[in-house]
Amino acid sequence: MxxxxxxxxxxxxxxxxxxxxxxxxxxxxxxxxxxxxxxxxxxxxxxxxxxxxxxxxxxxxxxxxxxxxxxxxxxxxxxxxxxxxxxxxxxxxxxxxxxxxxxxxxxxxxxxxxxxxxxxxYLELLRDAVGFDTIRKKAEHPLTGHRIGAYYGCLLLRPSGILEFDDPEDPSVIEDFLEAVGATPVKYQMRNECCGGYRSLEEPEFTNRLVGKIFADAKTSGCEELVTACPLCFYNLQKYNGPDKLPVRYISEVLAQALGIEAGKGVR
Amino acid sequence: MSVTEKMTSPEAVLERENLAYLGDAKGKSEGEWTPKIVAFCCNWCSYAGADLAGNNRASYPAEIKIIRVPCSGRVNPLFILRAFQKGADGVILCGCHPGDCHYMTGNYYTRRRMALLFSMLDYLGVEKGRTRVEWVSASEGAKFAATMNEFAEKIRSLGRNVRLEDIRCRN
Amino acid sequence: MTIEEANIREEVLLICGCDVTRCMKCGKCSASCPAYDEFDIKPHQFASYIARGDMYELMQSKTIWNCLGCFACVERCPRDVRPGKLIDGVRQAAVRRRGGTHLQPEDIPSRIDPDTPQQLLMSVLRRERK
Amino acid sequence: MQRIGVFVCHCGSNIAATVDVAAVAEAAKSQPGVVFATDYTYMCSENGQNLIADSIKEYGLTAVVVCSCSPRMHEATFRKVADKAGLNPYMVEIANIREQCSWVHKDTEIGTPKAISLMKTAVAKVNLNTPLQEGESKVTKRALIIGGGIAGIQTALDIADAGYKVDIVEKTPSIGGRMSQLDKTFPTLDCSSCILTPKMTEVAQHENITLYTYSEVESVSGYVGDFTVEIRRKARYVHEDICTGCGLCMTKCPSKKAKNEFNRGLNTRTAIYTPFAQAIPNVPVIDTEACIHFRTGKCGICAKNCAVQAIDYEQKDEIITEKYGAIVVATGFDLIDLKPFGEYAYNLSPDVVSSLELERILNAAGPTSGHLQRMSDHRQPKEMVFIQCVGSRCEDDRRGKPYCSKICCMYTAKQAMLIKDHYPDVNIHVFYIDVRTPGKAFDEFYRRAVEDYGVDYIKGQVGKVTPQADGTLLVHGVDMLDQKVVEINADMVVLAAAVEPNPDIRKLATMLTLSIDNNNFLNEAHPKLRPVEAATAGVFMSGVVQGPRDIPETVAQAGAAAIKVVGLLAKDKLKTNPCVAQSDELYCNGCSVCQNVCPYGAISYTEKEVRDHGVRDTRRIAQVNPALCKGCGACSVACPSGAMNLKGFSNRQIMAEVDTVLCQ
Incomplete structure (x- = not known):
């Protein structure tokens, strides 16, 4: 192929x-x-x-x-x-x-x-063309024991009629991906709620509140870390400075770790 | 000279025959020309669908005239040839969706029969756009109206049908 | 409704392509909105305001600038009214009329930090100016 | 030449507003054969009917054209009028100038000429009509009810009480249906099984009723008065006639992990089971997927313990064939799948339940023995939220239904009051869009929930339900009336899921050639005037299979369907449709093409002596059995020699219509 x-x-x-x-x-x-x-x-x-x-x-x-x-x-x-x-x-x-x-x-x-x-x-490519089973086989450094939550945000899922990415209210692609790289995916209900998006420029307090709710839900559901595919979500999550903050990474970084691609090779 | 005499005078016939063969009818009489369209509708689905279009006040052009038949499979190809002979500009045949025929299998015959008939008509110069089979169920009033609007629009764009027409029948 | 408002309404409906008469006032949009408390005119009110043609009020509302564009209301609207698109339509009508931005360009440098992603700035620019 | 009368109906302003009816009548007068034409306000009224009857006699009419609404509406009416006036009913033709003219065109400029054209077409056709005689067919005095819920039970009882034999085919192991799953019923709060089980027993004991439970309709052939139905009796692996219903097999069964469908999956059952204690018949069924014997070939404990040797692992499905005069479809409903409603956390938390699951939780025979408790930790909830219209009134066909499910407002008020009665300390909040309570004592019932029981009704849909660390569910919504966010930490959330017709109806509709609407509800022959009859003669409907309804309505409709069936079965002979095919023996060449296309097996061949141009000859000739022919006309088109024709829709008639419709 x-x-x-x-x-x-x-x-x-x-x-x-x-x-x-x-x-x-x-x-x-x-x-x-x-x-x-x-x-x-x-x-x-x-x-x-x-x-x-x-x-x-x-x-x-x-x-x-x-x-x-x-x-x-x-x-x-x-x-x-x-x-x-x-x-x-x-x-x-x-x-x-x-x-x-x-x-x-x-x-x-x-x-x-x-x-x-x-x-x-990229996630669809991994799922449908590469196959999560292949990833599972190639993941020589599985993230065993890592309890990771997927943060989908808005833009990946909605409007579902056009994007046809996943169930907009109960998505599972990233969870399946996390499972393939050996981590323990944790589903939490707020994973498809908005982080506040571009409003963080004007109203950082407001976006901070929204992100706080997301972190709180993720944490009480048992997540130790979140992954996302959106740079804007990543930024808003990173900027949060409340009590429930969890580490945030990109999905591809998690994949790189599992495949043994050396961390830090990327330019920061 | 009476109207009949005028219509049947050798000159008049010749002129109309010329028009017909030159295919010029479209251009010249476009102003007053309204297409003539026959819609054969099966009694159980499509005729009921047409009624539903009426119930919902979903309008379609008046040139669509519906003839009720018990089943789309009742429509003999001769009826369609006759319609074109009598000056129809388009013929549409509506029946129950495949699998839903009130008489179990009638519309399957329709589907195969009309595929053959329409390609023969196309060969004879009656373009494919002038003939159509559409499945309209009793609950698809909106689809019926939309189909009729679309079909009438198509016939208007194709212009007057001059093939097969027996111009002695023109009035 | 003034003639001008009628024109704006026409334009908004063209921009968003939504049918406000389908709204059944269920409130799902407002209940799904993460920025509900930041709005003076609530998402579920947009359909009624537009139906009535109170376009000036809508164009002066805070809502059109505070909407996150998260599509939660668009996704969950059971009647396919898609309030988010209505809000965006009004916002665009407002932007086109003022010809300027809600946030002025000079307001921006003080608000960014070294990590601010381009995506954010582009989004702001796209949403808030013509 | 016929003597034709043309009658143009105004239908009040329905036709007259867009068609100049007087002009249509005037134009009719110059049509060939027309000797009389007039218009009238309501042709279907008594005066209108008298006008037609009197004109037939006065002008010696031999044919009638009525320009009015669709023939599907009043063709039968006007035919009866003709019949009474001494004219063959099949000498009446209808020009549909309402549904297909005045209602689809906007002004008289367009409407009138089209109506005239339709009138002319009908006149041209009726000119070629010939009097037709209805035939007769027999009536099998036995009815089949498909579905054994309250709709089917009541229909069966009413028919059986009238003295006719009735068979009930029920898919599940017991009759009772959805009603047997309910705890109490609104608006009287009487116990559902207390009023249902006596009826179930009556069914079981009625001399005129035969029960086929755990059975499905396999095929249907025939027609009104004479249906032939194959019924598959699925193997129970327990002999119904031997089993005493002692229940020992169920107590001994070691496989206890099968999902309990009757309790909506809230708990488990054994592999050999009856769905509920009052099941009728009280004979267990073996679920082969859960049964250890069927999976491994071992075990066999139930058979060893059965004192009467009723258990038979070798039992096979059995097909029985039975004849019926009438069929009633009462296949009922289910709730829609709630999985796509992820925002309500139905997939995430066991404490988010559907209304029917709550019904089982409240029921003394349910998974919690009637104690209100959360399915996660068995704690009694203190705060409860009910969400209305989950999937109802939803245009998004990926997860909802566009219609109102009708029963949810009332059962929610019922459930709220039942809970408040037993647990006064529970706070109940209901998120609603509209509260719809038309019905006798219905609004009073709902108001009682608000006024006497203090149930908190909040206008607005819920946006999200989020499970919290403390085990509660954070319900986030908005009160649309005071424009404030409402957040409730609920212990339990109940979703009023939309109802949908049982999915089996699609298969049945195909077998019975029934028409179903976009939501899979059965279409009635006329929504107002023939509400329990299907368009297919001899088939009737009862209950939610036709549209959402509550128990009183279902029972009323069941009675209506029953009286229609009784009315049919009371006849010894039925009049058959005379619009059947006919072969012209002079043209027929005996090729068998018509026989091959006939879906009803109505055509056979016979050797017959014919006289052709003075020559005697013995030929093989097609013959149509008018009792079997349904008049589809397939044979008339297939016939290569033009020998087959269809009465009432003859080749010449349709040709005349084509000619006239194009002649204007």
Whole structure:
């Protein structure tokens, strides 16, 4: 099976979340997956532009999607934000004729882009193409005894009708992943609640309160550590300074540890 | 000259025949032309679906005229040929969903029979878009109206049907 | 409802593509909202406000700036009204009319720290200015 | 040439608002064969019917066209009118100018010409109509009830009491249905089993009733008055006729870990079991998946302990075939799957239960012997939250249903009061969207919960239920009336899950050619006027299979279905549809194509002497049995020589319709 994918890192992964990027590439390589970074990709915009009359904001995503199509590959991203935006825009290109026509008129691709590319989150790739069983076999340094909670946040799950990532109210992909790397996944109810997102710029107190509730629930449910796939969630969780704070890591870092990829190789 | 004489005068017939063969009918008389569409509906599902569209006041164009048949399998290909001969611009046949036929198997026959008939008609120049089979259940009033709107729109875009039409029947 | 408000309403409904008449006032959106207490006009009220055309009030509300865009209400709305999209529609209408931002660019440098991810800044920019 | 009368109905303003009815009547007058045409406000009213009858006599009409609502609505009415006036009922045709004209077009400019065109089409058809005679078929004086819940039980009793034989087919090992799982019933709070079990016993002892429990309908053929049904009697591995119901096998069974379906999985049962103590018949069933003997070939303790040797591990499924005149579908409902409602923590906490699970918890014969307690730690809850409309009124078809489940408001008030009666210190909060209590003494009942019992009703749905470290459940919602967040640390959360028809109905609907709506509820022949009859003649419905309803309504409907069945079984002969196929012996070449396409086996062949152009000849000729033919017309299209035709929808009639509809 050819495990070559187009890869959309996203801007945060090039700067503040280099760990997420580097661990993703290294773990992918270790699992026999080739991630080919798209040439000259541009920022997806961070939030999906909801306005059905705004096409300009969606063009960066369309360009990335079309690039993957031209290479005949699925498009993989590991950042929750990018995943959300790319997949929502792709849905527009597939199902909303007005947006599709306008975006294509503007972009002037060789042939019109009609949502052909399949957008995958790295976790989906691990689950469906690599297989959690393979990871279980290759995890030579399993995280045995680690009680880890998955923090999904919003952008990975909602709106579920479009993202089709997992059950939006009772997700389990990350738990299955954690189980594969040998850890003990702990389900807690607040794992799909919002961390406050971009409001932390203006109202850090407010986001702190939300994050506090999440940590409290995670801790009382027995988590010793949280993992996430979203740099913004990671930032908000990290900034929390209340009593229930738990260590937070990216999913790919956990995977790297299990595969024995040397920690610290990534540039901090 | 009476109207009948006018219609049947050699000149008039010739002119209309020319029009028909040149396929020019679409362009010239577009202003006043409204398509003629026959919808055969099975009594149990689609006719009830059409009634439901009425109950829900879901409108569709008046040029759709429904003929009730007990089952879509009752529709003889000859009826459809006759419709085109008599100047129909489109014919749609509606029946119960496969598996739901009130008579168990009628719509399976319809499905196979019409596939053959429609490709023969296509070969004869009656485009595929002018003929259609659609499954509409008794609960799908909205689907019935939507299908009819879509079909009428399609027929309008295809213009007047001049193939197979016996212009002596035109009035 | 003034003519201008009617126009804004038209625009908002176009932007979000939602049908406010489907709302059955169940309150699931408000109950799911993590920022409920930060709102002056609550998520479940948006459908009624828009139906009535009280667009000025909506555009001046704190809600449109405090919404997190977390999609919890969109996900859980049993009637497919998707209040989050309504709020975003009003916010965009407001942004387009003022032509500026809620947070001014000069407000931002003092608020960031060395770890602030680009994603955050992009989100703020995208959401709060045209 | 016929003498045709055309009658145009206004239907109040339903037709008249968008169709110039007078113009339609006027246009009719110039149609070939039409000798009389008029319009009237309500053609289906007594005056309207008299108008038609009188006109038939006065003008010597030989055919009638009524331009009115759908033939599905009043064709039968107008045919009866013709019959009374001495005209063959099949000389009546309907032009549907309401559902397919006035209701779908907006103004008279469009409506009137279309109505005229539809009228002309009907006139053209009726010109070619011929009088048809109804045939007769026999009636098997036995009814089949599918489903042994309260709906099926009541229907069976009413039919049996009227003196007819009734068989009940029930899928589970016992009759009783959902009602047997309930603790008390609203609005009287009488004990559910106290009123149900006497009826169950009556069923078991009734001389006219035969019970087939642990059985399913395998196939159905035939038609009204003469259905043939195959019933699969699943192997119980216990002989019903030998077993004494002593129950020793169940006490001795070592396999005790099977999920107890009757208690909604809240506890376990043995592998050989009856669903509940008052089960009828009181004969156990072996669950082969749990039984040690069936899994390993060992054990056999039940057989060893059975004093009468009723246990037979070799028993096989048995198919029995029986004839029925009428069938009643009463397959009932289940609750929807609550797993997709993760925000209520149903998957995460055993203390979040469905309303039916709570019913079992409150029941003295339930998993907690009737003590209100949490399933996690068996503690008695102090704070309870009820969440209404879980999956009801929900447009998201991935997890909910668009309809109101109707019973939840009332049973929630009931459960709240029952709990308050026994445990006055429990605080109860109900999150609701609307409280819907239409029904006799229903609103008073709900108000009693609020006023006398102090149940706290909060308007608004719950957003999230989060299990806490102390074992409580944090219920986060909003009071929409005072716009405040409400957070309650509940010990137990009860979800009023939407009801949905038993999924088996899809299979049954196919067997019985019934129509079902988008939510799998059965469609009635007419929602107002024929509410218990299916569109398929001879099939009736009872209970929630048709739509959400409570026990009193179900029982009332069961009675209605029963009287319809009795009305049918009381007849010795039934009139058959005369619109059947007919072969023209001069054209038939005996090729058997029609016989092959006929789904009813109505066509057979016979050697017959015919006279063709003066030549005598013996030929093989198709013959249609009018009692079996349902009039689908498949044979008429398949016939290569044009010998087959369908009465009432003949080739010439349909051709005439095609010609006229295109001629305007």
């Amino acid at each position: 050819d495990l070559t994918y187009s890869y959309f890192p996203g801007c945060t992964l090039k700067t503040k979340a280099k760990d997420l990027d580097i661990y993703t590439r290294e773990t992918a390589a270790a699992l026999g997956v080739t991630l080919v970074e798209i040439d000259n990709w541009q920022c997806c915009g961070g939030v999906y532009p909801l306005g059905s009359d705004e096409v300009g904001n969606k063009l960066a995503s369309v360009r990335a999607l079309n690039d993957a199509k031209e290479h005949g590959r699925d498009l993989v991203t590991v950042c929750s934000g990018c995943f959300h935006v790319l997949k929502c825009v792709n849905d527009d290109m597939k199902n909303v004729p007005d947006i599709r026509d306008r975006a294509n008129r503007y972009s002037q691709f060789d042939e019109p882009y009609q949502g052909e590319t399949k957008v995958l989150h």
